[in-house]
Amino acid sequence: MLSNIGIPGLIIILVLALIIFGPKKLPEIGRAFGQTLKEFKSSTKGLVDDEKEETVEKMAELSEDVKKA
Structure with a gap:
C-alpha cells in the first residue's frame, strides 16, 4: 500500500500535515510516532524471543x- 505513494505523494502528505498541525506540533507528533514504533518493535521482539525459548525447551x-x- 505505501509502496505506491512515491515522492510526490509524500511531499503532498507532508505539506498537508504542516498546514493542519502547524510547524510547532509536527516534531512532537513525529517523536510520539517514533516512540510508538520503538515500543511496538521491542514488544514484538519479546514475543519472538519467548517463542524461541519455548521451541528450544x-x-x-x-x-x-x-x-x-
Missing part, C-alpha cells in the same frame, strides 16, 4: 525422550 524434552527410548 520442547526440542530438549523431545531429545531426552528419544534418549530414554
